[in-house]
Every structure is written in structure tokens, then in C-alpha cells.
Amino acid sequence: MAPLPAAAAAAIATASSAATPADDEAHSLLPSTPSDEEDDDDLEERAYEATEKVIVSISDFPDADDDEEESGLATSTAASGIPPFSWRKLWLFTGPGFLMSIAFLDPGNLEGDLQAGAVAGDTLLWLLLWATSMGLLVQLLAARVGVATGRHLAELCRDEYPSWARRALWLMAEVAMVGADIQEVIGSAIAIKILSRGFLPLWAGVVITALDCFIFLSLENYGVRKLEAVFAILIATMAVSFAWMFTDTKPNMKNLFIGILVPKLSSRTIRQAVGVVGCVIMPHNVFLHSALVQSRKIDPNKEHQVREALRYYSIESTIALAVSFMINLFVTTVFAKGFYGTKEAGNIGLENAGQYLQEKFGGGFFPILYIWGIGLLAAGQSSTITGTYAGQFIMGGFLNLKLKKWIRSLITRSFAIVPTIIVAFFFDKSDSLDVLNEWLNVLQSIQIPFALIPLITLVSKEKVMGVFKIGRNTQAVTWTVATLLITINGYLLLDFFSSEIRGLLSGSILCVAVLAYASFVLYLILRGTELPNQIITTIRKSFS
Structure with a gap:
């Protein structure tokens, strides 16, 4: 090859030197993430492999339809940097938010709902609405971390904190997950016992739940969307079951709207109020959502792709938590209608709730006991699967374990199933299960700061988030919400331990x-x- 003329070589060198600062500035706007070509990727655990991710058709420039290109709208759209809203893209992004919302519908939450309704009536519905809104804010931050960095919260904590703190955070996350998983598996086992008319004891329901969890998770081998479809069916089952109960019991709609719109709190209902708020933030769910959003193929180094992904994830998460709010509202108002002001109100728990409903509202076309059982089974099964899912991400992220998914599933499932079977043998009575549930709620309340504080810390750091770090006003709001949640749970812990x-x-x-x-x-x-x-x-x- 002939050498370049001196003038041409000088021009190329000048152009290269001029382009370098611009390139550096562009890359400095975004968090640094390892490229796909780096060998380090082979050494680090990832939430999803590249071949597992769903392609959402976000190109290097905002998409536009052919007729828009002809009319010149595509040019203006590209210039503004804001692509048009697409229902198809929203559908492709739909999934992670609904999986996240299941933690708002697990058996522990349902027990909090029914106790709040039985003891406080409709007076705490406003708090349920605000608590769900606070939960939405936290989950949007978790999604923001996952999309903008291309890594989930456990992985980021591994790099952010020293070894002793990282291991302490991992231990706390595992304890919180096991506590939640025990509640979820027990709830599913109770539902199996109800639907089998007591033929299958609690421990048998635990074993069945453990086995079918692996069956559902195996669907992921056929694609993420298949597993998301299973969750959609389970959420729809919950919605139909509890909506059926809602229409059957015919609650007072005036009291319902007053309960949502008019804040009211008394010393007699303070414990139920704390329970409503405390059930909203599940520590393992924060780690889970930051990983689930990586199931879509997004390049975190391209700002417009990240912004568009955050836009659709925000819409999807809001819709998902609106659905979860309605389901929680159905459960609360049903028990408010049937048991508020009665002598049974203080004795209702997850294990005996179906029997109380049957005695109060009777059989009908389809006995309400079995409607409750079907809804509870869907809640237990779905939350158990997401719990196992979260356990995989937590263990892999904190410890950087490059293990096959079925091995990680087996390990994380064993953490919960072994103690749950022991619990099922020794706590097979309603009173004992209620006491156990209180201790498990306390266990999870203790862990809340160890998910919230690292999340807010990381999402506020420009070194981690680049241009997607949250602003000062958002930081003030999130720290206020975190302080409120930690304080409320601190009150719950103080109240519990002072009596124990x-x-x-x-x-x-x-x-x-x-x-x-x-x-x-x-x-x-x-x-x-x-x-x-x-x-x-x-x-x-x-x-x-």
C-alpha cells in the first residue's frame, strides 16, 4: 500500500484529535459499563444472558413509521430525541413490572389486608393507596438502576461496599427472602388444604408448592415471555377471584370512597396501619425488579435507548401496581363488610379466613370458601416463584456465583423449603401460624433499610448512573419516604419487642x-x- 501524502495524514490526525474530546464527553454522560467483547463478562454472573433477552426493536435512532417518514415527522422526531409512543413497544416491555407487583399481593399482604379490614373497616384504604404510591416510587428507582447501568442492585452493591459490608448485606437480603418465602409457601399450602377439603395436610401442601415452583421456573427455558405469561394468568386468577368475592358481598360503596379519600387514624387501629405500610416494601423485591428489567435488550451506553426503556417501564409498573391496589382493596373491603365491629374481627388470620367467610356469606352458586382458596393459591404460587427468582439474583449478584440456573434455584429453594416443612409440622394450628406470621413480619421489617439505603445511595451517584442519577429534589423525596418507612417499621419493632x-x-x-x-x-x-x-x-x- 502506498504511503499517505503528508497533508492527508495531517488532516486525519487533526480530525481524530478533534473527535476525541467529543467522544469522551459523550461517553462521560453515561455510566461506564463493560462491553460485550470484554473477557470480564465471562467471569461475572449476569441476570440474563444476551440470548435470553427479549428484543424490543429500539434502534440507533427513534423508530418511525413509513407514512411518518414521508410526511417529514420522522425528521422532527429524531431531532427532538423523543420517539412517538408505541403500544406495541409497551406490550414488549410489559412483564417485569407485573412480576414485581406480585410482592404486593403475596399471602403476607393478603393477611394484612384482611386484618386491616376486619379491625379498621374501610378507614385505612387511604393509607393503602399512599403506601402503594410509595412502593411505586421505590420500584421505579430499582428499575432505573437496572436499566441505566445494565447491572442489578446486588451486583452494584458487590462493587460499592467493602467485603464485610457486602457480606452483611447479602446475609440480610437472604434472611429477608427466606422470611418472605416461608409466608408465601405456607399461604399456598393453606390454599391447597382448603381446596382439598382438608385431605392434604399443611406439610403436603408445602412439598407440592416446592415441586411445582420448579415446574413453573422450567418454562423460562422456552423464553422469558412464556414465564411472564404464567404470571399474567396467576394475577388474572387473583383479580377474578377477589373481584367475585367483592361483588358477592356487596360492600358499601360510599364508605369505600370515603375510606380512600378521607385520611382517618385512631389509636385502636395504629397496629393495622403500620402493618399496611410495612407490607408494601419487601426487601427482596427491590433486588428482583432491578434484575427483571434487564430481560429486554437495551444498550445502557445509548442514552435514547435507556430513556425510552425507562419511559415504558414506568408506565408498565404504574399499571401493574394499580392492579395490585385494586386486588388489595377488594380483600380489605370484603372483610370490612363481613367482620368490622364483630367479636370475630380480632381472631381472623390467613388459616381460618376462608371458614369465617363461608360462615358469614354462605355458599351461593360457587362457595366463597373455594373462591378464597383459588385466589390464595394463585397468590402463594406466584409469590413463591418470584421469591425463588429473587434468590437467584441476590446470591449470584452478591457472591458472583457463575452457576447454572437450576442449581441456583435448588439452593435458594432449599433455604426456604427446609425451614417451612419444619414450620408446617409444628405450627399446624391457626393461633400458632398467626404468632409465626408476626415474627416473620418483624424479620422482614428489620431488613428494609438494607435494601432501601443502598438503592437510594447508588441511584444518586453520578459515577454509577451518569446522566440518569436522580436530582436533588428527587433525592429529598426518596430519603423522606425511606425515613418514613424505616420509622414506621421501627415503631412496629418497638411495639412487638416491648411485649415479647x-x-x-x-x-x-x-x-x-x-x-x-x-x-x-x-x-x-x-x-x-x-x-x-x-x-x-x-x-x-x-x-x-
């Missing part, structure tokens, strides 16, 4: 545990803010 802990020894152990817990929470907060740097700067200035 007796004696000097147990009190001393609790004080030491509270001190260690508070110290770790404070460490996470200070590490995620500029406050320590501001304090150090102030001290240096005062001595200079």
Missing part, C-alpha cells in the same frame, strides 16, 4: 443487637451521602 422481651438477660441482648443494627444503618447512610466529607472539610477549616 422479658427479663434482664433478654433485654441486655436486645440492647446490644439494637446498637449493632443502628450502627450498621448509620454507616450505610453516612457512606451514601456527602455528610462525612462536609464534616471533615469543616473540621479542617476550623483548624487551619
Whole structure:
């Protein structure tokens, strides 16, 4: 090949040097992510392999129809950087938000709903609405982290925190997941017991739930959309079942709308109110949603693709949580209609709720006991599958375990199934299950800061999020919501332990545990803010 003329070589060199700053500036706007060609990808666990992801047809430029191109609208759209809304694309993005919403519909939430309705009537529906809205904000942040970085929360925590803190966060996430999973599996087993007319004991229902969870998860081998379709069927089953109960019991619509629109809280219902809010934020669900959004093929290095994905995920998540709110509302109002102000109100739990409904509302065309059982079974099965799913992401992300999915499923399933079978043998009575459920709620409440604080910390960092980091106003709102949720759960813990802990020894152990817990929470907060740097700067200035 002939050498280039000196003038041409100089021109190329000049153009290259001029282009470099522009390229660097463009790349600095977005979080740095490893390219597909890097060898490091083979060494790191990923939520989804490239071949598993759903293609959503987001090209290098905003899509436009042929008739738009002819009319010149495509040019203006590309210039504005905002592609037109597409129902087809919304459909392709639909799935992760509905899987996330199942944590708002698990058996633990349903028990909180029925107890709130029985004890407080319709007076806490406004709180259910606001709690769901706070949950939506948290889940949108989780989706934002996953889409903008191309990595899920557990993976980011692995890089963000030192080894001891990372392992502590992993342990807390696993404990929270196991606690939630026990509730979900027990709820599903109760439903199986109801539908089998008591023929199958609780432990048999636990075993069945464990086995069919693997059957459902195996559908993922045929594509993510197949598994999402199963969840859609389960959510639809819940919606139809509880809506049927709602129409059968004919609740007072005036009281329902007053309950949604008029805030009302009394000292008698404070515990139910705390339960309603506490059930909304499930620690493992934050990790889950940040991973699920990566099931679509999005390049996190291309800003317009990330923005468009966030747009559709926000719409989908809002619709999904609106559906979950309606289902929770149906359950609350049914039990408010049947048991508010009655002597049975304080005794209703997940295990005996179906029998109480049957005695109150009778058989009808289809006995309400079995309608409740079908809805509860759908809630238990769907939440159990998502719990196993979340366990895979948590373990793989924190520990960077490059294992086959069925092995990770087996490990995470064993964490929950073994203790659940033990529970089923020893807590096969309504009163015992209610006591167990209270302890499990406390267990999950303790873990909430260890999901919320890392999430807000990471989504506020420009080094992690690039241009997609949240602004100061959003940071203020999210920290306020997190503080409110942590405070409410702190009240629940204080109320619970003040009635359970007796004696000097147990009190001393609790004080030491509270001190260690508070110290770790404070460490996470200070590490995620500029406050320590501001304090150090102030001290240096005062001595200079």
C-alpha cells in the first residue's frame, strides 16, 4: 500500500484529535459499563444472558413509521430525541413490572389486608393507596438502576461496599427472602388444604408448592415471555377471584370512597396501619425488579435507548401496581363488610379466613370458601416463584456465583423449603401460624433499610448512573419516604419487642443487637451521602 501524502495524514490526525474530546464527553454522560467483547463478562454472573433477552426493536435512532417518514415527522422526531409512543413497544416491555407487583399481593399482604379490614373497616384504604404510591416510587428507582447501568442492585452493591459490608448485606437480603418465602409457601399450602377439603395436610401442601415452583421456573427455558405469561394468568386468577368475592358481598360503596379519600387514624387501629405500610416494601423485591428489567435488550451506553426503556417501564409498573391496589382493596373491603365491629374481627388470620367467610356469606352458586382458596393459591404460587427468582439474583449478584440456573434455584429453594416443612409440622394450628406470621413480619421489617439505603445511595451517584442519577429534589423525596418507612417499621419493632422481651438477660441482648443494627444503618447512610466529607472539610477549616 502506498504511503499517505503528508497533508492527508495531517488532516486525519487533526480530525481524530478533534473527535476525541467529543467522544469522551459523550461517553462521560453515561455510566461506564463493560462491553460485550470484554473477557470480564465471562467471569461475572449476569441476570440474563444476551440470548435470553427479549428484543424490543429500539434502534440507533427513534423508530418511525413509513407514512411518518414521508410526511417529514420522522425528521422532527429524531431531532427532538423523543420517539412517538408505541403500544406495541409497551406490550414488549410489559412483564417485569407485573412480576414485581406480585410482592404486593403475596399471602403476607393478603393477611394484612384482611386484618386491616376486619379491625379498621374501610378507614385505612387511604393509607393503602399512599403506601402503594410509595412502593411505586421505590420500584421505579430499582428499575432505573437496572436499566441505566445494565447491572442489578446486588451486583452494584458487590462493587460499592467493602467485603464485610457486602457480606452483611447479602446475609440480610437472604434472611429477608427466606422470611418472605416461608409466608408465601405456607399461604399456598393453606390454599391447597382448603381446596382439598382438608385431605392434604399443611406439610403436603408445602412439598407440592416446592415441586411445582420448579415446574413453573422450567418454562423460562422456552423464553422469558412464556414465564411472564404464567404470571399474567396467576394475577388474572387473583383479580377474578377477589373481584367475585367483592361483588358477592356487596360492600358499601360510599364508605369505600370515603375510606380512600378521607385520611382517618385512631389509636385502636395504629397496629393495622403500620402493618399496611410495612407490607408494601419487601426487601427482596427491590433486588428482583432491578434484575427483571434487564430481560429486554437495551444498550445502557445509548442514552435514547435507556430513556425510552425507562419511559415504558414506568408506565408498565404504574399499571401493574394499580392492579395490585385494586386486588388489595377488594380483600380489605370484603372483610370490612363481613367482620368490622364483630367479636370475630380480632381472631381472623390467613388459616381460618376462608371458614369465617363461608360462615358469614354462605355458599351461593360457587362457595366463597373455594373462591378464597383459588385466589390464595394463585397468590402463594406466584409469590413463591418470584421469591425463588429473587434468590437467584441476590446470591449470584452478591457472591458472583457463575452457576447454572437450576442449581441456583435448588439452593435458594432449599433455604426456604427446609425451614417451612419444619414450620408446617409444628405450627399446624391457626393461633400458632398467626404468632409465626408476626415474627416473620418483624424479620422482614428489620431488613428494609438494607435494601432501601443502598438503592437510594447508588441511584444518586453520578459515577454509577451518569446522566440518569436522580436530582436533588428527587433525592429529598426518596430519603423522606425511606425515613418514613424505616420509622414506621421501627415503631412496629418497638411495639412487638416491648411485649415479647422479658427479663434482664433478654433485654441486655436486645440492647446490644439494637446498637449493632443502628450502627450498621448509620454507616450505610453516612457512606451514601456527602455528610462525612462536609464534616471533615469543616473540621479542617476550623483548624487551619
